Amino acid sequence: MLFRKQERQSKKMLENYHKEQLSEGLFQKCEACNRIVYTEDVIEDYHICPSCGHYFRVAPMERLAMVLDQGSFEEWDKDLETKNPLDFPDYEKKVAKMKQNTGLSEAVVTGKGKIGGVETAIGVMSSKFLMGSMGMIVGEKITNMVERATKEKLPVILFCCSGGARMQEGIMSLMQMAKTSQALKKHDQAGLMYISVLTDPTTGGVTASFAMLGDVILAEPKALIGFAGPRVIEQTIHQKLPEGFQSAEFLLEHGMIDKIVSRKKMRKVLHYLLLSSGANKAH
């Protein structure tokens, strides 16, 4: 019963998301090639520009729909309330506005689902929610997901997308890097697979923790991936960075990731990796 309700909910969320996108206009301008393209074409083609192949950023529900078996997603920890450890002025207001704008409760959605019948824990970050920054709730949701996966003997897939630490939460956001990483260590010691998928952009504290800890690290084409942001590096070295610096292709060349995977093939690649880890349909 619960399962069916959740299936309906996730379907509805996706429909609403598409409707909303279309309501913003039947056409949209591609941020990469500046051409005007049909929004419907973009939605139908994995949110890729039909004209130049540019990857638009996608919402968590959309991402889940692209990789999971239809209706298999069960969301976890949906309603954790964001905290304000520094009593930072207007932070609660800002978060409330984000919730309204994105329809999300925080910058990551976590839960479990199936890919080709293989059950897996899965998390997807959202760049739209305060730049996908990691605060206490993002850290808590990811840690809970990993701990539960360890307990239920599930693999973990995490689509990373983040501007880094949630500045408004100060030192407590820094501690999330340790909290999430240590949970992954236990998951690893249990012999379970963790796949991190780096999407545009993955930077800062997320890169310096769970993003780079996958047994297998995948990335989307041309995604920006780095520890320091390009602007910070330019200010440090007092020169412009070369074209393509910190792109997924650059990281592949430097041995930092396993593979660049197109959106269309992502589900297939994930399925193969899950099978290779010994995860099976028995769960």
Added chain:
Amino acid sequence: MDEFEMETMDINEFDVELPKATAWDRVLIARSNDRAYTMDYINGIFDNFMKLHGDRLYGDDGAMVGGIASIDGQFVTVIGQQKGRNLKENEVCHFGMPNPEGYRKALRLMKQAEKFNRPIICFIDTPGAFCGMEAEERGQGEAIARNLYEMAGITVPILSIVIGEGGSGGALALGVANEVWMLENATYSILSPEGFASILWKDSKRASEAADTMKITAEELKELQVVEKVIEEPLPVTAENCEDTCEMLRKEMIAFLKKYKGMKKEDIVEERYRRFRNY
């Protein structure tokens, strides 16, 4: 935000009186050139320190020092970020901002300590991990992440002490410990107050206000339970005058080591896990 252009000040300005240092005062003291650095503490606290070098992968980072020492008749592994007092020293130690090879050296020494059942003591003193092109090419993010991940599984006790600047992930990479202590005038933060002000308020000149907001002082962090212990520092807070601080640290360290002697490996790991699970 330019990490190189941070203010520092003459410590002697504080000699006369210090009613109650503000958060920004502490930032300036923590960054001061006169302050004791990692090697000062190592020499002041331990016997027979032997420095070990290199990450076995790329190079030997002068911004990270480490090796074997003994204290109260017990062997320990000691690791820390090292700052330089002048330009010449900083050519070697890069203002205490490690490259990936620095973090990888630290991890190698921690694994070595684990193998020989030596407790690990880390000194944290860094504005942050180095933000240059080569650091990115060699995987700065991966190096820090790997330390957090592997430290979580280390079966010997780890003690980390923030002795000056505890800057961001570059500091945390030595900070996944069973206990974290801070010197009274040290700071520990997600980024510099200048960076915080420039990102959230688009005005790096509001750094002192940012320092007040960010909860970066030892006192505030003890309240937040980010650190277990604050070690007092007698004035003036200089390398020449760190003898008492070293004595105090030595005493506390011996008590720390005693507490963990005979504790089961799983319990040491589990205690560390629970410590960070609470954040």
